[in-house]
Every structure is written in structure tokens, then in C-alpha cells.
Amino acid sequence: MSNMTAIIYTIDPIGEKDVAQEFLKILEKNQLAPQKIGLYEPLKIDYSFEQAVAMWTQEEDGCYVEGIGKSGKAGGLLGKSKNPLISFNMNWWRSTRKVYVNYIDLYFPIKTFKVYKENIENIFRETIILINGIYGYITHSIPEERQHVTGTIESRIPGIFWCNYFGKKYIDFFGKERITSFSWFKIETLENGGIISYLAKEPNKELIKSDDLEMQAKIHLGINSFGDIDAFKANPEEIQIKNVPKL
Known part of the structure; x- marks a missing residue:
């Protein structure tokens, strides 16, 4: 199956009730609310708005800080949801000792994307605004896997994809002129000042056949911010430390 991912990262707290309510409203408004929910697989609980909010905000000890322990x-x-086929994964951490990167992922086959393309892009944009996203992307699984190296967004930028979101930290880091001067297929500015750029018209055409466009964009922005694929193949366990914004 040809799969796709949409992911949004933030350093803002997202475990609060109002965030849960608004995100679920965004899914419902775009006809992509879940049918089953849970804290772990397999998901057995029938979706209800109230139950999802309660589970979203449920807390447990879980922030490990080096030298301190759990904090x-x-x-x-x-x-x-099985019809249409789509899923989401949300994780948050809150600690007074460390800034954590929280995130919301969406996973869906290309078949779902073709039918709900506008809805998925709306969810992406609206969620960025809701959680004050710092970085994110939408991609087919092939370019995502092709660019993957060990690490997190705190150590390397995951890549350049079909749809890329750069928040203020990344705009300040690269420079707005450098980002906007690349020959993107399409580029837009969100109401929060963030930039969304598209590398091609479709996520499942030339971008899965060749890495030419993504390499051109990475070289333009600064190749040292992205993973070294040859080094990853030589040592997959090494965490690559690249030139990235301080979060």
C-alpha cells in the first residue's frame, strides 16, 4: 500500500482540554473524525468527542530528564477510521526542567489522500495554527524513508518533502529570502507568518521516482542541516548532529 504521513511539531503544551476539543472539531469539520480511539493498539473504544477529550488530557508520569529522572x-x-482509512497519533510531554517537542501525526493511504486532499491540507494548516507549529510536512512514504537518518528534529531536519512547513524558528534560521527564493512549485504564507512550500504538484509522481528536487532544495537551504544518508547506511545507530535551529 502507498502510504502518506502528515506531521506537525510544536514546543507549546498540547495536552490541555481546549487543544483536544479544537483538534477534534477540525477533524470532524473535515469529515475525518476517528471511529476508534485508545491509548495504545489495538484500538477498541468507539469514538465519542467527550471520551476522546478525556483520554487526550489523561496524564501519567513520563518525562525523563538526564541526571534528574522523571520530572x-x-x-x-x-x-x-476504516472508512475512509486514516489514523492519527498524538504525544505530549510537559516538564518544568526541559523543553519537549510535542507532535501530531496523521497517516493515510494515497487513496484516502486523493479523495480528501483538500480536507487533509485544511487539517494540516488549521492544526499548525492551533498548536503553534514550529515545523511539519506532508509526504509520501518513499521520500520520507529515503531521507531518514537516526535523530530527531532537535538534531537534524528530516528532509524536504512534497509539502513543507517552516515556522518562525526555521524562517529565522534559514532566512525568509533564502526559503522563498527557491523554485518551489507553490509557496504560501500562513496567518501566523509561517511558510508552507510545495516541492511538486503531486506527492506520488516525480518525487517518488527521483530525489533530484529534494536535493536541489536541501542544497539551496543548506545541506548541512539535513541527514547524511551515506553515513546513516554505514552506521544506522549513530545520532547525526546537524546544523539546526535551537528549540
Whole structure:
């Protein structure tokens, strides 16, 4: 199956009730609310708005800080729909000792994307605004896997994909002129000042056949911010430390 991913990262707290409510409203408005929810697979609980909010905000000890141990709270929620086929994964951490990167992922086959393309892009944009996203992307699985190296967004930028979101930290890091001067297929500015850029018209055409466009964009922005694929193949366990914004 040809799969796709949409992911949004933030350093803002997202475990609060109002965030849960608004995200679920965004899914419902775009006809992509989950049918099943849970804290772990397999998901057996029928979706209801109230139950999903309660599970989203459920806290447990879970923030490990080097040299201190557990400090703070953590939570998460999984949601899934079979018709149309789509799922989401949300994880959050909250600690007074460390800034954590929280995120919301969406997973869906290309078949779902073709039918709900506008809805998925709306969810992506609206969620960025809701959680004050710092970085994110939408991609087919082939370019994502092709560019993957060991690490997190705190150590390397995951890549350049069909749809890329750069928040203020990344705009300040690269420079707005450098980002906007690349020959993107399409580029837009969100109401929060963030930039969304598209590398090609479709996520499942030339971008899965060749890495030419993504390499051109990475070289333009600064290749040292992205993973070294040859080094990853030589040593997959090494965490690559690249030139990235301080979060």
C-alpha cells in the first residue's frame, strides 16, 4: 500500500482540554473524525468527542530528564477510521526542567489522500495554527524513508518533502529570502507568518521516482542541516548532529 504521513511539531503544551476539543472539531469539520480511539493498539473504544477529550488530557508520569529522572507529565492519544482509512497519533510531554517537542501525526493511504486532499491540507494548516507549529510536512512514504537518518528534529531536519512547513524558528534560521527564493512549485504564507512550500504538484509522481528536487532544495537551504544518508547506511545507530535551529 502507498502510504502518506502528515506531521506537525510544536514546543507549546498540547495536552490541555481546549487543544483536544479544537483538534477534534477540525477533524470532524473535515469529515475525518476517528471511529476508534485508545491509548495504545489495538484500538477498541468507539469514538465519542467527550471520551476522546478525556483520554487526550489523561496524564501519567513520563518525562525523563538526564541526571534528574522523571520530572513532569506525559500523555497521548491514537485515533483510527476504516472508512475512509486514516489514523492519527498524538504525544505530549510537559516538564518544568526541559523543553519537549510535542507532535501530531496523521497517516493515510494515497487513496484516502486523493479523495480528501483538500480536507487533509485544511487539517494540516488549521492544526499548525492551533498548536503553534514550529515545523511539519506532508509526504509520501518513499521520500520520507529515503531521507531518514537516526535523530530527531532537535538534531537534524528530516528532509524536504512534497509539502513543507517552516515556522518562525526555521524562517529565522534559514532566512525568509533564502526559503522563498527557491523554485518551489507553490509557496504560501500562513496567518501566523509561517511558510508552507510545495516541492511538486503531486506527492506520488516525480518525487517518488527521483530525489533530484529534494536535493536541489536541501542544497539551496543548506545541506548541512539535513541527514547524511551515506553515513546513516554505514552506521544506522549513530545520532547525526546537524546544523539546526535551537528549540
